[in-house]
Amino acid sequence: MPRQPRRRSYDQHCAAARALDLVGDRWTLLVVRELLAGPRRYTDLHADLPGVSTDMLAGRLKDMEGAGLATRRRLPPPASxxxxxxxxxxxxLLxxxxxxxxxxAPDxxxxxxxDAVRAHWYAIPLLDALAELGPGxxxxxxxxxxxxxxxxxDGGVSYGDGGVTAPDARLRTDTATCRALATGELTLGEAVASGRAALEGVAPAGVPA
Incomplete structure (x- = not known):
């Protein structure tokens, strides 16, 4: 498979420049965004990165492996x-x-x-709003x-694509409300109180359980 040529280093003794040497290429941080949601097969990555070519994605993953940012492993049987x-x-990088x-977010x-849209793309912008719900x-x-x-x-947060069995809380809302929560235009408590979001299992600050 043809490789995309890797951009040369900025050759600057600067922490920001060195970071951009590793993650400044087009698509790299979006690959990171996908992998922060958990291990992904190449085909799943390609499906959730609309617009990236197979050559580009393969090249970025190879570069990330070389930089010690990502690894590849074989799933145990019966997966192949x-x-x-x-x-x-x-x-x-989270x-x-x-x-x-x-x-x-304001833009x-x-x-x-x-624009393509995937639900888990709203996870990162919502981390601060959801953190107030406490552990779980x-x-x-x-x-x-x-x-x-x-x-x-300890306040640490992570996210994953898809649902889980027996979550501690369930939130149902829409993308417009997600954007309002991300920009701080709306708090989670206000979203629930106004009916723009439905929350089961726990109540946000300012809203009775």
Whole structure:
């Protein structure tokens, strides 16, 4: 499979430049976004990264393996596929993506006619809003699909694509409300009180259980 040529280093003794040497290529951080949701097969990655060519995706994954950001492993029988997953170093990029998402949220607006949409793409922008619910697993359902957010006792958060068995709480809402929560235009308590979101299992601050 032909490889996309790797961009040369910026050759600058600067932490930001060095970081961009590793993750500044087109698509790399979006591959990270997908793998933060859990191990993924190549075909699943390609399906959830509309617009990326097979050559580009293969090249980015190879580069990420070489940089120690991702690994590939074979699933045990009876599965016959390999999956890619982030290394601990790769998972350290979650705060970077959270900050980037917070910075970009005000410009999100309504989806354009050409925009693809996946439910789990709203996970990162919602992490702060959902963290107030306290430790546990929150399953989020949108018309576009489901994802879940895991909130640890120490305040750490992670997310995964799809639903889970017996979550601690269930949130149903829509993408417009997700955008309002991401920008801080709306709090989770306000979303529930106004009927824009339905929450089962726990009540957000300011809303009676």
């Amino acid at each position: 596929a390999s999956v890619y997953e982030l290394t601990p170093r790769g998972r350290e 705060p970077v993506l959270r900050t980037l998402a917070a910075w970009g 999100l607006g309504e989806p354009r006619p050409t 697993v929150v399953q989020v359902t949108l018309d576009e699909g489901e994802f879940h957010v895991r909130i640890e006792v």
